[in-house]
Amino acid sequence: MTRKKVKLAYITNDSSRKATFKKRKKGLMKKVSELSTLCGIDACAIIYSPYDNSPEVWPNIMGAQHVLSEFKRMPEMEQSKKMVNQESFMKQRIAKASEQLKKQSKENREKEMTEVMYQALAGKGLQNLNLGDLNDLSWVIDQNMKGIYKRIEAIKKGASTSSSSAAAAPQVAAERKPAVTGLGLEGMQRTQAEWFNDWMNNNTSEQQLGFGHGNEMIITNFNNNHNANVWPNDFFP
Structure with missing residues (x-):
């Protein structure tokens, strides 16, 4: 549950004001102590009140005198650089x-004129608007038109980029396509013929081929590698 916002105004009730003073003073002293400990800085607090005969000082009188002497050594411009009194604080x-x-x-006026614009698009007349309302309505319409044109340009740009990518995709695929994706029947026959010619040229000295006529058998003499497989691929074992 969030804490209720306190109204910053003088408390007229004496007992309530005194209780608030004690509570706030204790909290202020605690915050100064935490600030000095956590951040390692020199700080002091001096509080005068109508409820005590002597002021309350933190951390002690000697510590407060040390901080004040250090402050007085600073130039006057530096001393008053971030200071505010009640008047300047209220002005801020x-x-x-x-x-x-x-x-x-401005935001409320823009929403109001936007609603008028939608009502006009639905068929409601603009006879009740004065010159100031018409000027504001014109400004809202211009802003909406600018947004529409900007959206159209973005869509066109995205469409052109997509079409360019789609056109470049087949070309890239064609460039990356291997030179031969499959042999086919013609490719296999050409490969077999080329291999057979190479084999014949390289092994003529090691083999003798004899061809008969009619019913004569074909006589083929091979060297010691006669059991080797002839075809160089798996299509013809």
Whole structure:
């Protein structure tokens, strides 16, 4: 459960204000101690209140005097560089709130004119709009048209990129395609003929081929490798 936001205003009730002071003072001292320990910096806190006769000092009087003396050695411009009083703090808060209000008003006006634009597209007339409303409506329409044109250009660019990639894909595939993907019948016959010619040229001195006529048998004398397989591939064992 989130904590309820506290209204930053003076507490008029005495008892409530005193209880808040004690609680906030304790928390402030704890935060200063944590800041000094975790970040290794010199810090001090001095709190005056109408409820105590003497101020409360952290970590102690000597430590506070050391920090203050170091601060006074700094140039005056450096001392007041990040300081704010109540007036300057409130001015900063007002300027920030005004900027947020301006931004939110612009967003609300844009949404309002967008709704008017959709109503006009549905057939509702624009007779009740004044000159300022028409100018704002024109601005909203221009912004929407710019978004539409930008989207169209993006789609065209994506389509052209896709078509270029699709056209380049067959060319790349053709470049990577092997020179011979399959022998086929003609390829196998040519390979067998080339091998047979090479075999005949390289082994004429080691073999004698005799051819008969009619019913005579073909006589073939081989060397010691007569049991070797003739065809060089698995298609003809």
